[in-house]
Amino acid sequence: MPEAKLAPDKITYNAAISACSKDGQWQLALNLLSLMPDAKLVPNQITYNSAISACEKASQWQLALNLMSLMSEATVVPNQITFSAAISACEKGGEWQLALTLLSLMPEANLTPDKITYSAAISACENGGQWKLALNLLSQMPDAKVVPDKITYNAAISACEKGGQWQLALNLLSLMPEARLVPNQITYNAAISACEKGNQWQLALNLLSLMPDAGVSPNEITFSAAISACEKGGQWQLALNLLSLMPEAQVVPNEITYNAAISACARAARGSWH
Structure with a gap:
């Protein structure tokens, strides 16, 4: 642009930062953000959101949190997108406490958490092994007039799975049709x-058998979990x-699939030897 004697403006920078963000080029995005003052340009909400x-x-x-704090100093007001991105960043970093803190700060900022925000916070709880908190957030959504979607349910079911709560996981799965949500591969896998963690091999196989009728294809994760469930249940055949x-x-x-099958045979062999 300078060669063409054109000065980049705020819109240009925002577009470039957004392009870098979408391609995961966070260093380039932050570099562009740092260049704006030299160009006598003040970053706005869109700029910060893209960078976060x-x-x-x-x-x-x-x-991400540092950029949020810079927004306050620059008197740029964060919105739902800002909070959702920051909560998701905390979720990916395993910082579930910070994710929940950010969620709790939204009403003070006159912002109502939306589907994306809740899903990110539930995922943060899931990654942190906090299944009770994940379910608590899910239960808060109707009062906040936010309708959970497939991603929300998947995160909650996965939280129950990681917490060894197979009954709750299956209960959530059974609630999805009422919410007009169709379970997908991620849902069934979780x-x-x-069921595998809860030594419920019959239920694991039942879910696997339901997948074709639901138009959902199993993958290696599905089979590995089902085989492992059979292994734990002593069902080597x-x-x-x-x-x-x-x-x-x-x-x-x-490798995981074969290992689970071999373990099932080894367990059976040990049993017959004794």
């Missing part, structure tokens, strides 16, 4: 993994049967 989103994508939660079904489902067994 860039940091979020790169799991740079400290930088629910099957929850079923584990091997699932392994043999994978090529039909156009899924290539991986």
